Amino acid sequence: MTTPIRSVASSEVQSVIARAPPSVTFHPSPTAWEDQVLYFLLPDRFSDNSEKDYKDVQGNPVATGTTAKYGPQDNANAVSNDNDAAQWRDAGSAFVGGKLKGVISKLGYLKRLGVTTLWIGPIFKNVSELQTYHGYGVQHFLDIDPRFGTPEDLNALVAAAHKEGIYVLLDIILNHSGNVFEYKADNPHYTGDTFDVKGFYDKDRVPNIPLGKVDEKKYPTAFPDAAVWPSELQSAECFTRKGQINDDGWDRSPEYLDGDFYDLKDIALGDPSPDNFNATPALKALCQCYQYWIAYSDIDGYRIDTVKHMGDGPTRYFASVIHEYAQHLGKDKFLLVGEITGSRAFETVEATGIDAALGIGDVQEKLWRVPKGQVNPAEYFDLFRNALYLNKGSHTWFRDKVVTMIDDHDQVWRGNYKGRFCSDGNGPQLVVAAIALNLFTLGIPCIYYGTEQAFDGQGGSDQYIREAMFGGAFGAFRSKRRHFFDEDNPVWKTVAGLAEVRSQEMALRRGRQYLREISGDGVHFGLPSIVGSPPIRSVIAWSRLFAGEEVLCAIATDPNSQVSAWVTVDSDVHPPGSTIVLLYSSIADKVPKSVKVQDTNGRSIVQVTVPPGGVVLYK
Known part of the structure; x- marks a missing residue:
């Protein structure tokens, strides 16, 4: 892409959108998304392509580069004194230097981990003078932020990922742009009124460009770093101009639909009702932007930011347009x-x-708390049971309708204090159990970058759960200048093993799901639950059944000792006297390689032993 793009109507954009088979061959979609293992990364925080002592795509050691691999001696090397600690904290609030080329260089690391789909945080051009390293403050929807790379780098990444059997999802935003204009009122908050605007910011962050189609003769430096692009988004009517959502307005309609998401400017997408919906010019322009990126880069999907704040009408319109175009x-x-x-x-x-x-919400919170023994396991498993309001005949509906993950970059459910799973509550000792629960229960599982290296994200706010995998000035574990692409890390190795088993067993990807009763004596059974004060230190077992096969999964919430329990299994699949065989154990030499199915009061039961904070699978 050599010609700078200013408009969706340009020939550069329209010629790409017009691409279609058979003149162009596009990468096909997977058969089923529930078969995939997603991996979410923020491009600024993943890799800057300067590491050494990691393995390339072929598994060969890479000796070049300037950043060495992290070791235990590097823990807290960035915070040895107050001044260094302040610099480390400040670095985490700004761009630290991750690149698309860095992601390309780590495709081998990801493939060997068992990742089959990359979800990449927003990469489109943000306001150049602001440190919106997370990527959600877009200023130009038809360009890649130069801090991450170029459109050609995106093409190269997608092509290289496809070559390795990895799909690519891009994170996109329709609800808002970056902070591209200034109100006349000082820090206005939502009242229902429309506020006057001083103007678009110029490249020096002075709001002197009138809101409306930019006159580039009068403002010759407006492109590419001023106002908003493409030009179809520059009309005043493209923005609601209602001011920021108030602290108590996140669930109040229409405030949460029309108000600004903090200082990000709300885009006018249309009536939230899907009935008789008419798309606004802004929504139509954004649809064409995202059609363009599908055809240009051959990506496989989108994660859509802040859908709640868009409304059902605009969301349905966008979904219809994009699905139809992608099918084309x-x-x-x-x-x-x-x-x-x-x-x-x-x-x-x-x-x-x-x-x-x-x-997010209840699913993520329960997925987090169950392995730590902080809530009854039924609270998580019941989220996937038949619900009358869904009118679903089978809870397997959830197998491809929800993306589940332990850690993420926002942790909305945690409120004001943030920290990764490993930041508290024996997290490092229980992270394997948590990942197993994520991979082997219903939904499309997703790993947040660094979880496979047991990142702790300690610090309390968003920036601390967004550590740099490549180290830089803001590395994990309060470190700097050390990378974390360590395939010898025991958590990484366990995740790779779990993902391999999942890829081999269809029941673990598509099967029905049942939380199993357990017993200490083989006679008295019940679901594991909190008696007295948490945490539960027990076995949590569940079955996935598919086409006459059952895989029994069990994790231990005890971080220090192995635990055993009698567990019920399906008597039709596993009648008394039959044998089930170990598929996987996080510590293979600590558990029986097979167990005999026994009978108690007409039910089939087996005794399972699970390593501390570990997982076993039997079939």
Whole structure:
């Protein structure tokens, strides 16, 4: 892409959108998204392509580079004194230097981990003078932020990922742009009124460009770093101009739909109702932007930011346009995952036609707390049972309608204090159990970058759960200038083993799911639950059943000692006297290689032993 793009109507954009088979061959969608293992990374925080002592795609050691691998002696090497600690903290609030080329260089690391789909945080051009390293403050929807690389780098990344059997999802935003204009009022908050605007910011952050189609003769330096692009988004009517959502307004309609997401400017997408919906010019322009990126880079799906704040009408319109366009290119199952906070996640999936909801809120919280023994396991498993309001005949509906993950970059459910799973509550000793629960229960599982290296994210706010895998000035574990692409890390190795088993067993990807009763004496059975004060130190067992096969999964919530329990299994699949065989154990020499199915009061039971904080699978 050599010609700078200013408009969706340009020949550069329209000629790409017009691409179609058979003149262009596009990468096909997977057969089923529930078969995939996703991996979410923020491009600024993953790799700067300067590491050494890691393995390339072929598994060969890379000796070049300037950043050495992290070792235990490097823990807290960035915070040895108050001044250094302040510099480390400050570094975490700004761009630290991750690149798309860095992601390309680590595809071998990801493939060997068992990742089959990359979810890449927003890479489109942000406001150049602001440190929106997370990527959610877009200023130009038809360009890549130069801090991450170029459009050609994106093409190269997608092509290289596809070569390794890895799909690619891009994180996109429709609800808002970056902080591209200034109000006349000082720090206005939502009242229902429309506020006057001083103007678009110029490249020096002075709001002297009138809101409206930019006159580049009068403002010759407006492109590319001033105002908003493409030019179809420059009309005043493209923005709601209602001021920031108030602290108590995140669930109040229409405030949460029309207000600004902090200082990010809300884009006018249209009436939230899907009935008789008419798309606004802004929504139509954004649809063409995202059609362009599908055809340009051959990506496989989108994760849509802040869907709750878009409304069902705009979301349904976008989903229809993108799905139809992707199918036109031969991508019949182009994935649209919506970030939907609050209680309407599953209803929104049904109403809008997006494919899945990001499992934040109750799903993520329970997935976090169950392995730590902080809540009854039924509280997590019941989220996937038949619900009358869903009118679903089988809870397997959830197998491809929710993306589940332990850690992420926002942790909305945790409120004001943030920290990764490994930051508290015996997290480092229980992270294997948590990842097993994530990989082997219903949904499309996703690993947040660094979880496979047991990052702790200690610090309390968003920036601390966004450590740099490549080290730089803001590395994990309060370190700097040390990278974490360590395939000898025991957690990494266990995740790779779990992912391999998942890829081999269809029941673990598509099967029905049942939380199993347990017993200490083989006679008295019940679901594991808190008696007295948490935590539970027990076995949590569940079965995945598919086409006459059962895989029994069990994790231990005791971080220090192995635990044993009698567990019920399906008597039709495993009658008394039959044998089930060990598929996987996180510590293989500590558990029986096979167990005999016994009978008690007409039910089939087996005794399982699980390593401390570990996992076993039997079939």
